[in-house]
Amino acid sequence: MxxxxxxxxxxxxxxxxxxxxxxxxxxxxxxxxxxxxxxxxKEPEEILKDEMEKKPCHQFQKMGYCNFGPGCKYSHITAEEMQQLREEVQQQCLRKQGAANCEEEKEPDLDSWLVKRTMNKEIKPTNQPSVIDIEAWSLPPELASLPNLPTSLLPPNPQIFLGNVQSEWG
The missing domain is CATH 3.30.160 (Double Stranded RNA Binding Domain)
Incomplete structure (x- = not known):
């Protein structure tokens, strides 16, 4: 053997x-x-994140079991289990970071995203120059002699980069 x-x-x-x-x-x-x-x-945060991304399993909700078992791509967690998991994640966060840094995970919304984005923009310095060198945006001599160049081949207006003028392409 x-x-x-x-x-x-x-x-x-x-x-x-x-x-x-x-x-x-x-x-x-x-x-x-x-x-x-x-x-x-797995950590409770990971489990919660994974389960929130999944849709509920209809067969599990109706019958109490699913033929696919743990391999099912849908969620088999009940509302009570989900709440218990959220509380466990919250408690774990409190133990690790303290009450000030832990806020309950909410559904993402546009307003909170915009507030965070504007705060990040105010804090981060911009790398854009305030004055643009106009001579850096000139046509090569071969193209300068051609009449009726398409807009895409014309040098950009420096005011566009400062946000004062809107460009038209087409």
């Missing part, structure tokens, strides 16, 4: 060869069991 390979994830052994191992490791059952194993060690 030759050597046998034992897979800890699947609790299964089979004859050890490169082909057998490759087939086993690429198998759906092995990958599902590996994912289950590592999901048990």
């Amino acid at each position: 030759g050597k046998r390979y034992y897979c800890d994830y699947c609790d299964r052994s089979f004859p050890d060869s490169a082909d057998n191992r490759k087939k086993h490791i690429q198998g759906v059952q092995h990958q599902r069991l590996c994912k289950l194993h590592y999901d048990a060690y």
Whole structure:
């Protein structure tokens, strides 16, 4: 009898060869069991983030089970479990950072994004020059002699970069 390979994830052994191992490791059952194993060690924030991105599983809601089990691409978490997970994440945040830095995760909205964006723009220095060298935007001599150049080949108006004039392309 030759050597046998034992897979800890699947609790299964089979004859050890490169082909057998490759087939086993690429198998759906092995990958599902590996994912289950590592999901048990996920942080609550990660679990919450993953579950919030998923839609609820209709079969799990109706029947209480799903044929795909933990491998289902939809969420199997109930509203109570979701709330409990949120509380756990909040408590963990309080332990790590303190009450001042922890605010409950809210649905992202446009107003809060705009406020953050304007605050970031005010703080960060801009690398745009305030005065633009007009001579840096001149036509090559070959193009200067041609009449009726398309707008895309004309040098830009320096006022455009200062935000004073709107350009027309076309």
